[in-house]
Structures are given as C-alpha cells and as structure tokens.
Amino acid sequence: MNQTNHERFTILLMSLAFFGLTVESFVAGWEFWVPPLIILGTLSIWLMHISGYPEYNIRKVAYFILSMLAVFFHGVHDSSFFDIALIVVFAMVTFSFYNNAYMMNCLIAEYITLLCLQFFVISHGSGIVFDTMNISRVFLHVSIVFMMYYCSMKVISSRTEMQQSYEDSEQQIEAVDADMEDFLSNISHELRTPVNVVNGMSEMLIKKDAGNEAINIKNAGIRLAYQIEDIQDYTECKREKVILEEDDYMSTSLINDVVVGFRFLNNEKKLELIVDIDPSVPSKMYGDVKKLHKIFRHLLENAIKFTRKGGIYVKMFSENTDYGVNLCIEMTDTGIGMDRWSVASVSKGMYQVNKKRNRSSGGIGLGLFIVYGFAHRMGGFVKIESEKHVGTTVRVTIPQKVIDKEPCLAISKSFSGDIVFHVRSDKYKVPKVRDFYRAMATNLASGIGVPLYPAETIKEIDRLKEKLDISVIFMGQEEYEENPAYFDEMSKGDVVVAVSANAGFKATPGSAVLVMPKPLYAYPVIKVLNEGKNAGNLANMEQTERPTFTNVRALIVDDEPMNLIVATELFKEYEIITETAGSGKEAISKFRNNDYDVVFMDHMMPGMDGVEAMKQIKAAAQEMKKSIIVIALTANAVSGAREMFIKEGFDGFIAKPINIADFERVMMRELPKSGEDKGGQSA
Known part of the structure; x- marks a missing residue:
C-alpha cells in the first residue's frame, strides 16, 4: 500500500471509530459539547489529507493526537471501564502501520493512566463490583493490551530492520552501479588517447598509399571511438548528468551528417537510404548540435542493423512554436520490427533485440537508451511505432530556438519549367521503398513550390514532353542504364538530366548527364534545380575549402x-x-x-x-x-x-x-x- 492509500485507510478507520464514539456519546448522555468537536476533528483530518497540507509527517502526528484525545474521552467514563482495552487495541493496530514505536509507547501509557483513573473513581464509590469474574476480566484485558503492545513493537522493529536492510541494499547497489559507471567512464577516457593515435597514424598511412589495410584500421578505430563515446554517454544518461553544449548551427549540417554516416557504414545488404528534409526548416537554430548528430547516428545505425532488405527513410521537419520550433526527426525502416514488450524495454537501457552470441546484429545495445536520455535532457520526447516483420518508426521531437528563420533550402527565382521524376515502381523488391521515394519527391516539390510529374516509362516521358515545358528530369541508375542513348541525347538539349547512382557510376562520356551519388537527398536536387547543367560536386552539402593557417x-x-x-x-x-x-x-x-x-x-x-x-x-x-x-x-x-x-x-x-x-x-x-x-x- 502506498503512502496515499495508507493515509486514506487510516483516516477511514478513524472516521468510523469517531462516528461510533459520537453515537455512544449521545446514547450514554456524555458531555454534550464533545461530539461537535469530534465531528469538526473528523472533517479537519479529511481536509488535511485532501489538501496535502501540512506535510505528511505533521499530518500523521495530528491524526495520532486526535485519536489519543478520543480514546481518553471514551476511557474516562466509568461505563467504559471494560471497553478501554478494546479501544486501545484498536488504536494500536491502526497506528502500528506507521512503524513509529513512540506511538505504541504513548498508547500504553495512556491505557495505564486511564486504568489508574478508573480504579481511583471505583475506589470512591463506583457501581462496579470486583468479584472473581470481573477481576479475571480485568486481568485478561490488561494481558491482551500488553501482548498487543509487545506484538506491535515487535512488528515495528521487524519492519524497521527490513526497511533499513532494504535501504542498505539499495545503497550498496547504487554504490556498485556508481563504481561501475566510474570504471566505464574512466576506461572510455583512457581509451581515447590510444584510439587517437590509431586513427591519426592510420590516416598518415592512407596518405602514403599504404593500401586497404590502413583504411580498415582507420575504420575500426573510428568504430571503436564511437563505442567509447557511447559508453561515456550511457553513464551520463544513467546518472542524469548530461550537460548541454548549445551553440548556433546550420540545420543542413544534420542531414549532411546522416548522408556521410551512411556512406561510412557497412552496407553489404545494399539498403536504400532516402532523406526527406522539409525545405521550410529554419536555416540556423540554437541547440546542442553534437547530441543531435549522435541521435541521428544511433537511429541510423539501429535501422541499418535490424534491416535485412529494403531501405531506410529519414525525415526531418519542424513545427512552429512560441519558443521557436519543435525539430522532428523520423527514422523509418523496413526491418524486423519489435513487439510491444520490446518497445517498452528500449528506454530502460542496454536492450538488444538479439542477445545471443551468434547474433547477426552488432553494437553494444546502448543506442536507443542514449537517444532517450539526450532527447529528455533537451526537453523533447521519443515515440516508437513498430510491428514485427514490417518495420519500425522512431520519432524524436526536440525544442530548438531559431536564429535564422529563412528556409534551409530554397529554389532560385529564375527557375522555370516542369520537373519529371522517372522511376520504375516495379524495380523495388520492398514496395515501401518506392513509397519512400515518392514521399520524398512529393514533399520536396511541395516545399519549394514547383510542379512535379511522375513517369515510369519512356512513352510517358514523351507524352509529358508534348504537354509540358520539361526543364529537369530526375531518375535512378537502373532507369538510365536501360536507355542511355535516349537520355544522353536529351541532356545535350535544354533538359537537365540528373541520375541518382551508386558510388563509381559514370555517365556516357560526352553526355551532359549529371550524377548525384546515393543516397538521394534534397541538397543535390536543389543544387541541380538552381544551377542546372553547371551544378558540380553534388556529393557533399559542405563545399567549403579546407582553411589554411599559413605561418601560424x-x-x-x-x-x-x-x-x-x-x-x-x-x-x-x-x-x-x-x-x-x-x-x-x-x-x-x-x-x-x-x-x-x-x-x-x-x-x-x-x-x-x-x-x-x-x-x-x-x-x-x-x-x-x-x-x-x-x-x-x-x-x-x-x-x-x-x-x-x-x-x-x-x-x-x-x-x-x-x-x-x-x-x-x-x-x-x-x-x-x-x-x-x-x-x-x-x-
């Protein structure tokens, strides 16, 4: 029974006892002014309980004092001589739940006082006769009261010891957890130095063309560095000691982080990544961009880890609020999904879908817990929707201040014409991937306010050319490779042809076809629309040259x-x-x-x-x-x-x-x- 229910139960017992005392007082003709005080006292204790004022410990003492006064009022009348024991035992049982020995001591002292008063009254002419029966009754009552007092004290002592033992155990567990977390934190700190050396030296070897071995060493070092960070982040989330490092940042840098991260991760399963960023997201915001990057990384790694075929759909948009915006990040995959129990467990720390040693998924199982910890620390929340064998959607919503409310992506005012999106719907083994691409294209076109027309075949493109002023056509690598001559010829005219392709793909030499390296996302699309055939370096959103600090x-x-x-x-x-x-x-x-x-x-x-x-x-x-x-x-x-x-x-x-x-x-x-x-x- 929790504290509130326990308190309510005590007051209910007291109220029933006070009601009986009031009735008995009227029937027996006791002092007329006491019943109104009893009724007022009953109302007062209910009012204190409902209002929660004063604090619980003070209310508890008030209940006890009122009960002692009621017991005394009942016990001082000579007609209650043989009822005193029953009333005191009832009070002992009621207040033994509070685990306070002083209450039992006060009640036994009150009982002895009442007995002395009663014997004094009886010795001065009371109508009670002490024959053998009454003496045995008194002896029995006294014995029962003292036995109840002894039992209550024993129970209180036992409960107190159990509570102390439980608190000691909790403290020991917390101490062990704290020691373990300190150990993990110290280990993660100590490992950073050698990992820095491994990454730096491997980079030096790569520049000297040491081969794939150096690249593999660097990739392993980067992965280890991430896992060290995860251990540190986990301990801070577990202790609720996450400190925010807020600063201005460009919203497009978040999406760039997703794209670069996906290219770095192992993608042997040939998963598709579709990135959908709402162009109306403010271009510059204020927040902890490092933790936002980590949230994106954990969500992306989890989605890739538990998706065997199909793809991942990343969506970022914002909702205007009084304090700025709610930045919304959604990660949807076509993976194995989770049941309700798993969804409920992921926020509790170190949950993994497959904990067997031969599990096919990697990682140390901290990702989603860290996502929850960071989101809550930044004032946001996480929502997971998942279905076994269908996929999972994780949505993270975080409030952010707006520094520059201008849209992060915008189309040039000089742009004119219509856009065609040429993708065959039957080429995707997982239909949801087709839906992801369509949603991304539709949302982008709607966001920048340009018309977009789908076309699955060459015939449909030809029909659209007769009706529309086509200026740009976007397509996938497979669509281009089916009819390269057709699109090469088209690219030599006024139409800009852009192909979303895998790494290493090259268009036909001599053609004007633009290549947008996968994954497909909004930035290269906007760049193509704004710059046309002059669009270059479509692989990276951040095209600034490396700074130099000559002679520093x-x-x-x-x-x-x-x-x-x-x-x-x-x-x-x-x-x-x-x-x-x-x-x-x-x-x-x-x-x-x-x-x-x-x-x-x-x-x-x-x-x-x-x-x-x-x-x-x-x-x-x-x-x-x-x-x-x-x-x-x-x-x-x-x-x-x-x-x-x-x-x-x-x-x-x-x-x-x-x-x-x-x-x-x-x-x-x-x-x-x-x-x-x-x-x-x-x-």
Whole structure:
C-alpha cells in the first residue's frame, strides 16, 4: 500500500471509530459539547489529507493526537471501564502501520493512566463490583493490551530492520552501479588517447598509399571511438548528468551528417537510404548540435542493423512554436520490427533485440537508451511505432530556438519549367521503398513550390514532353542504364538530366548527364534545380575549402609522444608551424623563449596538469605583454568538459580523437586574425 492509500485507510478507520464514539456519546448522555468537536476533528483530518497540507509527517502526528484525545474521552467514563482495552487495541493496530514505536509507547501509557483513573473513581464509590469474574476480566484485558503492545513493537522493529536492510541494499547497489559507471567512464577516457593515435597514424598511412589495410584500421578505430563515446554517454544518461553544449548551427549540417554516416557504414545488404528534409526548416537554430548528430547516428545505425532488405527513410521537419520550433526527426525502416514488450524495454537501457552470441546484429545495445536520455535532457520526447516483420518508426521531437528563420533550402527565382521524376515502381523488391521515394519527391516539390510529374516509362516521358515545358528530369541508375542513348541525347538539349547512382557510376562520356551519388537527398536536387547543367560536386552539402593557417606558430603540449606525432602531422596540412613539449614545465619554458600564436594543451599530465600549465603560460604572457591563445586538446570529453575548460581560462576545446570539423571550427573561431597576420587563411 502506498503512502496515499495508507493515509486514506487510516483516516477511514478513524472516521468510523469517531462516528461510533459520537453515537455512544449521545446514547450514554456524555458531555454534550464533545461530539461537535469530534465531528469538526473528523472533517479537519479529511481536509488535511485532501489538501496535502501540512506535510505528511505533521499530518500523521495530528491524526495520532486526535485519536489519543478520543480514546481518553471514551476511557474516562466509568461505563467504559471494560471497553478501554478494546479501544486501545484498536488504536494500536491502526497506528502500528506507521512503524513509529513512540506511538505504541504513548498508547500504553495512556491505557495505564486511564486504568489508574478508573480504579481511583471505583475506589470512591463506583457501581462496579470486583468479584472473581470481573477481576479475571480485568486481568485478561490488561494481558491482551500488553501482548498487543509487545506484538506491535515487535512488528515495528521487524519492519524497521527490513526497511533499513532494504535501504542498505539499495545503497550498496547504487554504490556498485556508481563504481561501475566510474570504471566505464574512466576506461572510455583512457581509451581515447590510444584510439587517437590509431586513427591519426592510420590516416598518415592512407596518405602514403599504404593500401586497404590502413583504411580498415582507420575504420575500426573510428568504430571503436564511437563505442567509447557511447559508453561515456550511457553513464551520463544513467546518472542524469548530461550537460548541454548549445551553440548556433546550420540545420543542413544534420542531414549532411546522416548522408556521410551512411556512406561510412557497412552496407553489404545494399539498403536504400532516402532523406526527406522539409525545405521550410529554419536555416540556423540554437541547440546542442553534437547530441543531435549522435541521435541521428544511433537511429541510423539501429535501422541499418535490424534491416535485412529494403531501405531506410529519414525525415526531418519542424513545427512552429512560441519558443521557436519543435525539430522532428523520423527514422523509418523496413526491418524486423519489435513487439510491444520490446518497445517498452528500449528506454530502460542496454536492450538488444538479439542477445545471443551468434547474433547477426552488432553494437553494444546502448543506442536507443542514449537517444532517450539526450532527447529528455533537451526537453523533447521519443515515440516508437513498430510491428514485427514490417518495420519500425522512431520519432524524436526536440525544442530548438531559431536564429535564422529563412528556409534551409530554397529554389532560385529564375527557375522555370516542369520537373519529371522517372522511376520504375516495379524495380523495388520492398514496395515501401518506392513509397519512400515518392514521399520524398512529393514533399520536396511541395516545399519549394514547383510542379512535379511522375513517369515510369519512356512513352510517358514523351507524352509529358508534348504537354509540358520539361526543364529537369530526375531518375535512378537502373532507369538510365536501360536507355542511355535516349537520355544522353536529351541532356545535350535544354533538359537537365540528373541520375541518382551508386558510388563509381559514370555517365556516357560526352553526355551532359549529371550524377548525384546515393543516397538521394534534397541538397543535390536543389543544387541541380538552381544551377542546372553547371551544378558540380553534388556529393557533399559542405563545399567549403579546407582553411589554411599559413605561418601560424603552434606549441603542442602532451606527455604521450605518439599524440605529438599525430597532432604535428595533422597541423602540417594546415600549414601551421609546430613545436612540441612533453610536459607543462617544458611548455612554460618554451613559451618564455619563443613566440607562439596558439598553444594546444593536454589536460592530464604528470607533475603539472594542463590547467595549471595554461594559467602559468597566460600569466607569463601578461608579464611579457604578449597575447596567446590556449586550446585544450584532451581526451577528457565528458558532457560539460568544454564549459569546464572555458571557465578555467582556456580559449577553446578540442576532444581526442581529433575530429577534423571540430578542429577547423575552433581554429576559425579562435584565430580569425592570426591567419591574416601570418599569411592569410582561406575558407
């Protein structure tokens, strides 16, 4: 019985007892002014219970005091001499549920007091005669009361011990969980450093054309880095200690993350990925873009993992609200699906559909729990709809502030003509994939406000050419390969022909056919519509050139020699002049004797840690009237690490393993003038 029901049950027993006492008071002709007080007291305890005021412990004492007053009122009358034991036992049973020994002590003391009062009254001329029968009755009643008192105290003591034992067990379990989570967190931190080395060295080997072995090593390193992040994210979600790192971001970067992630993942099952982004989504929003990226990654990996054939449909749209928008992310697959029990279990942590050692799906089973944890921390929610052997749809809705409400995708005002979508519906073994493509095309056309016409055959295209002013025709690779000469000829005219194709596909030499690498998504479509035959580099939404920081002098501080090698090689690609230091003391000494524009500082180093070294370098810079930028380059990448390092005095933060996009973003933000002063930088 929970606290509310227990309280209600106690009040109900008291109310019945008070009602009987009131009736008895009228029948026996006891004091006339007491029954109204009893009725008022009954109403008061119900009012306290319903209102919940004052707090529970105070209400509990109030109920007990009122009951003791009622017992005393009943027991002081000589006609109740033989009923006192019954009333006290009833009160003991009622309040023994509260597990408070002092209540039993108070009741037994009240019983003894009432007996003494009754004996005093009887000794001064009461009508009760103490014959053998009455003496035996009194002895029996006293025995029953004290036995009940003993039993109640025993029960209360037993319950208290059980409760304490349960609390101790809970604390031990929590302590073990906390120790395990600390262990996992520390392990994930320690593993970041060697993984950074593996990824960096494998990248160096790839640049030296070391072969597929180096590529496989790098891919394995990236996968391990993701799993390390998952362990860290899981422990933070489990502890409810997820810290948001919010900043402005471009909404199209989320979709680019999905596309790049899909190209990286193993797709031996030849699954189709269809990405449908609503063009009206605000172009720039404010939120934790890293956690949004992770949500996308986990959803995509799960969908691929449990889908044997067919494809995955990613949809991103927004709903306007007073505070900005609700960003909605939907991931639908044609996979094995889940039953109701599985759907209910995924939010509880480390749930996997197939836990056998020979299971065909990979991963460590933390993805959806992390999705739930991040979504809830950002003020959103997750909804899962699934059916066994049909597929699963996961929808994540997260509130975001809007920085720039302009649509993320827009068609040029100069565009004119009609668009044809040429895809054969019978080529898909899983019909839902055809529906995914149609939904994406329809939503995109509706979003940008252009007419779209489907055509499954060449004859239908010819009929549409007679009626419409066709300016662009989109198609799949199979459709093009069935009639390459037809479309090559068409591309040489005024019609733009764009083919969505697998990696490595090339159109007929000499034709003007544009190739859009799969997966098909909105960005290359919009680019084709806006630029026509001049559209180039349709594989990536982010086409900015790699920035350079010519002649920028950097000091890299790390106690791990291999990390120094990796960072040095990486920074050379950006034309940064580097020097290294193996400790905080060496870094301070080199800073005093050389000129640097930026210092990359590791955090955990023996002797002097990175924070102390940074503070001494900044103090030395102030003393020498120099300006210096110090960026934390560390494997300490728990939630809130960036804020912690910035608060300590660092100018920027980059986590290991080094993410190129993060590195470039931090450098562009922290060195906007240094590049110009040192020789210029391009972006």
